Amino acid sequence: MSAQKYDNYLLESLINGNEVGIKEIYKKVYPKVFTYVRTHDGTEEDAKDVMQKSLLQLSVRAQAKDFVITSSFEGYFFTTCKNVWRREVKIHKSRVTNSTVIDLVHEEREIALAAYEQEKWELFQQKLEEISENCRKILQFFFNKIPYSKIADTLGYATENTVRQRIFKCKSKLKEAIQTDSRYNELKEL
Structure with a gap:
């Protein structure tokens, strides 16, 4: 199978x-x-x-x-x-x-809240896949709390400041991608 x-x-x-x-x-x-x-x-x-x-x-x-x-x-x-x-x-x-x-x-409320959180997680994951591979890499390091100095060394950035700027730009792109999706407003209203 x-x-x-x-x-x-x-x-x-x-x-x-x-x-x-x-x-x-x-x-x-x-x-x-x-x-x-x-x-x-x-x-x-x-x-x-x-x-x-x-x-x-x-x-x-x-x-x-x-x-x-x-x-x-x-x-x-x-x-x-x-x-x-x-x-x-x-x-x-x-x-x-x-x-x-x-x-x-109430169990029904718990199920509904868990389903809501799962839908938010799925939207986040989908939009994370849609941004550039470089942004995905840098954000994965960021989400895993890897020090900026190590991110700079691993990805070949000149300074930690460059890493900070890239993280900010990539987070902005991800946020924009999420907020422009029609599901975002539906989930926000719940």
């Missing part, structure tokens, strides 16, 4: 509730999710929750509209899981802990 057919099989399994396909998703992706969550201060239980929320989120999104995954299913789903875990950590940090307070976070 080709990689594309296999990816389609996994997505269809998720949409249709095919247990064999869903077990295959777990077998392929869960070890990576578990490792990611554990290395980012989570537990095995957290990793299981992330998998469940991500499966639910992806199945809802795939059924809601014409949904296409442009990368591999595994890569897309793992990115979804990472985004769900980042969101969980962010929510947990902002939550006040008090054992007498009842948490009223």
